[in-house]
Amino acid sequence: MSVLWVLGAGQLGAMLKQAGTPLGLDVRPVDIETTETLPLGKDDIVTAEREEWPETHATKQLSTHNNFVNLATFPQLADRLTQKQWLDRLGLATAPWFPVEIGTTARYTYETLGDRVLMKRRRGGYDGKGQYWLKQSEESEIPEDWKGFAIAEQAINFDEEVSLIGVRGKNGETHFYPLTLNLHINGILYASISPLQRLNTLQAKAELMLSKLMDALDYVGVMAMECFRVGDELLINELAPRVHNSGHWTQSGASIDQFENHVRAVSGLPLAPIEIKSQSMMVNLIGVDLDYEWLNIKGLEIYWYKKEVRPGRKVGHLNFSSNNDDLLQGALTKLDLPTPYNEAIDWLKINLPK
Numbered sequence: 001m002s003v004l005w006v007l008g009a010g011q012l013g014a015m016l017k018q019a020g021t022p023l024g025l026d027v028r029p030v031d032i033e034t035t036e037t038l039p040l041g042k043d044d045i046v047t048a049e050r051e052e053w054p055e056t057h058a059t060k061q062l063s064t065h066n067n068f069v070n071l072a073t074f075p076q077l078a079d080r081l082t083q084k085q086w087l088d089r090l091g092l093a094t095a096p097w098f099p100v101e102i103g104t105t106a107r108y109t110y111e112t113l114g115d116r117v118l119m120k121r122r123r124g125g126y127d128g129k130g131q132y133w134l135k136q137s138e139e140s141e142i143p144e145d146w147k148g149f150a151i152a153e154q155a156i157n158f159d160e161e162v163s164l165i166g167v168r169g170k171n172g173e174t175h176f177y178p179l180t181l182n183l184h185i186n187g188i189l190y191a192s193i194s195p196l197q198r199l200n201t202l203q204a205k206a207e208l209m210l211s212k213l214m215d216a217l218d219y220v221g222v223m224a225m226e227c228f229r230v231g232d233e234l235l236i237n238e239l240a241p242r243v244h245n246s247g248h249w250t251q252s253g254a255s256i257d258q259f260e261n262h263v264r265a266v267s268g269l270p271l272a273p274i275e276i277k278s279q280s281m282m283v284n285l286i287g288v289d290l291d292y293e294w295l296n297i298k299g300l301e302i303y304w305y306k307k308e309v310r311p312g313r314k315v316g317h318l319n320f321s322s323n324n325d326d327l328l329q330g331a332l333t334k335l336d337l338p339t340p341y342n343e344a345i346d347w348l349k350i351n352l353p354k
């Protein structure tokens, strides 16, 4: 039987493997630092849990395999400059932006984008790392090592952040989850809620946007689109050509979770419409220790990544799905987590259906 290799062996790779197991698939996440020679078969398939990778013995082997799905798309989306250029070409709305070049001055960025500007490094940023706020009031200059390596974006005063997770099959068929409402604190995702009835009016618009992109790239698998909602408009913040943290709730709340959908799509297995089973919320575990007492909370599911706990590091997540609103609200009162979780818990209490 052929193997599905995953470039990267973090939590996303582990969850892809977990999703493939009941289907009888042999999913093997690969640590990019391994010095092993991988027993790659000609009919094997390769996917990735990350959009970018250094050249190593392992990544060289995987990225030269003939069946690396979406290989050409990764560098296009991993670089924020080319990603934004794709969105512009397709007429998909984003925050106003431009590339930060050698001659770019802070004054020019303020004149062009307003007095709050966010610079983002073109490559390698995650969880709000690789961001730099320029504020006219502070008269900061652009640091030299950002010139040529970043884009500048207008700060958006968004109403809230939402994301859409979709899957596209080899035959071009697409399926989508309902929009997810996300809370980021200091650039890092803390909590998600889906579905939310009040977001239904934006669903069709969001699906059209992501479809346009996936079709243009002839993409196969799961893709995530993070957006800012400003009134009735959606501005695309960023795209991820992979399974995504804001889709983790699908593990408990949907008939087919994002990991299974990705595995099915890249393996060429049938896709089917997704049934949403119940109201879901997800809480990321960021820099906190595992506490098995949480298992006493009815409806709670723990996903622990077995990583060393460090401040600001995602080390797991909690999923809760139920059609009993009181149960979800009740679970929140029992979760005892340090600052800034008070903000996240309040946000969940307010935004969950009551």
Ligand code: ATP
Residues within 6 Å of the ligand: 095, 118, 120, 125, 126, 127, 128, 129, 153, 154, 155, 156, 157, 161, 184, 186, 187, 188, 226, 237, 238
């Ligand atoms: P990820 O972990 O999702 O890959 P990232 O660090 O790569 O995140 P972004 O998703 O671009 O970076 O930004 C992280 C967060 O920073 C956003 O979710 C949002 O809260 C905030 N942010 C990003 N761009 C803007 C903007 N133009 N205006 C206001 N806030 C922004």
Ligand code: MG
Residues within 6 Å of the ligand: 226, 238
């Ligand atoms: Mg993001």
